[in-house]
Amino acid sequence: MEFIVSDISQLSPRPVWAFFDQICAIPHPSYHESQLAQFIIDWAKGRGLAVRQDNAGNLFIRKPATPGMENRKGVVLQAHLDMVPQKNENTDHDFTRDPIRPYVDGEWVTADGTTLGADNGMGMASCLAVLDADDIEHGPLEVLLTTNEEAGMDGAFGLEAGWLTGDILLNTDSEQEGEVYMGCAGGVDASMHFPLERQAIEEDLARFTIGIKGLKGGHSGVDIHTGRANANKLLARFLSHHLDDVDMSLLAIRGGTLRNAIPREAFADIAVPASQKDALAGAVDRFATLLQDELGRLEEQVTLVMESTDNATNPLTRAVQSRLLAALNAAPNGVVRMSDDVPGVVETSLNLGVINTEEDKITALFLIRSLIDSGRENVQSMLQSLASLANVNVEFSGAYPGWKPDPDSEIMHIFRDTYEGIYQRKPDIMVIHAGLECGLFKQPYPNMDMISFGPTIKFPHSPDEKVNIDSVGHYWQQMQAILKAIPVKTA
Structure with a gap:
């Protein structure tokens, strides 16, 4: 699927940028994600994917494994639906009605007088791009898109046991390519x-x-x-x-x-x-x-x-x-x-x-x-x-709650090894002083192995927010490598 809304949809990798461009076109500040959620539901159904929504408004989309990878551990790709609505005083913009206006500024994509919503729109776009792709190898796959992360983590608080079957969760809400997070602050x-x-x-x-x-x-x-x-x-x-x-x-x-x-x-x-x-x-x-x-x-x-x-x-x-x-x-x-x-x-x-x-x-x-x-x-x-x-x-x-680091995390080792194999350098393994949803996910899914990673985003939550174009390509390459390297499920 390809969307042509603005020039950023022509950037590489086009599958990710096309979805992000479409996300920018649909208003989705915290508490106002329903229009974007409905777009995704309709798109998933049109693509023949199984999609559900829980009482908290969270979306669950399931895609079967590619042939030959049915025996791999199940993976959940996760992002949140909402964005932070911040604008400059002289900017005329209604976040509940007006689209974000992204544009290319040198090595970056930013927005005209408002937050861009790369936090977490880039992660959401990559999840949808994986669902849409026919040429990415992966095992059993689920996508979880949560509601109102920025203003209260309502979707994560409302997540119940039994909705997800995956063994590994890849949170896409980090903001520095080359870093992988294995813990976060509570609040x-x-x-x-x-x-x-x-x-x-x-x-x-x-x-x-x-x-x-x-x-x-x-x-x-x-x-x-x-x-x-x-x-x-x-x-x-x-x-x-x-x-x-x-x-x-x-x-x-x-x-x-x-x-x-x-x-x-x-x-x-x-x-x-x-x-x-x-x-x-x-x-x-x-x-x-x-x-x-x-x-x-x-x-x-x-x-x-x-x-x-x-x-x-x-x-x-x-x-x-x-x-x-x-x-x-x-x-x-x-x-x-x-x-x-x-x-x-x-x-x-x-x-x-x-x-x-x-x-x-x-x-x-x-x-x-x-x-x-x-x-x-x-x-x-x-x-x-x-x-x-x-x-x-x-x-x-x-x-x-915070998300306590697990030094024995299998998916952390997979991330490190695949990243080093691609770039011949080790990633930085980090703990972030911010509230990722992973800590809340651990309550209904205590045995799920989790990491968080993403492209480079500067100045999130402010009208200066921007995402580095090259880092999106690196992030996308890393995501595909991880999905391919997921091990066989033995029990």
Whole structure:
């Protein structure tokens, strides 16, 4: 099957790029995967493949072994259906209705002002390309496409025993060609809620929006160690530091869109006495200079804006404002501890991903990650203590386990040997500080042997996301080699 939607469908290997191009053409952000799922169901049925869907929305597609390989161990190829919806502020795009607009940029494919969805669209495209191929040798084959991985791993949580029969699972959600993953971090969501009280102000106040923009953002797991700035933390820092200098009153605060993306932008609506407008502008200018000095080598585009706003709501009471800003400013963020067992890998981290003002409360959303349960529990305790000091509530939800490395993994050895045979060099065997679904798959399928690999994807979860064209070819070649090398099932 070949789809011609944009120029990327002509790239090599064409089977993978053609499917990825079609995936880009169908909106599929988290919670809105049904249109893409239906396309795949219809395509699979048209191809004569057995396809099922469970109560969680996960898709299961089965393909018989190629002749002569019926006695091999069964393989499950796995990807997730959804993508992270992030766009630049000046990009007009509705992720629930508009297609992604991919284009070739030198050695990379990227998108016009939005996330590309190579995470995990490239993996999904390769799974479909294997199903579509008549010239790839493989044993009994299943494809599992899960729902809502990016916003809560709902599909993986909902996966039940008995739906899969394979012995080996190849997760396609890694982002560096030449690396193979055999373990990942677990995580938990934290929501801190600040009840709102507002005060009536008779004085005529000048009202402004203070914004921090232009940060790189990125994945709150794989990019957390890079030192990229968090817009929510920077805004809380500014507001806390200048709260009394200019008699500032907070009307609303908002920043970030996803708890698993490092926030690139954050905004606060504030009010000050008209006589202090110049003092506020001076504080904004000084903080902008400070950020350039601190972050200029990494965050070249960081900017602060100060604009008039028509937000006419009454400001928060001083007590609520003080507790809120103190808590946001004091909240831990970023790397908490590096791993002792896996050099160079983050053990424990957290990301203050979203701040949102609602009618009766302000909510701050965090994502905690850790390779070990005790690390995750330590950060939960830190946030619980912070909430107690601020006299607010914090809730923890959606905890998911990590994926413990198995040094005796058969499929890991197969990957290493086939990769070295193709490229005459060893792959890097890794543990990733991000939430792969493999840890959850181990609960209903504890004996399934698993690895994760994929092409090179840079800046996932941000509008700078891009996938390296050559790496897709290497990844595709490696996948075919692994499928051919799957051993005979002896029991």
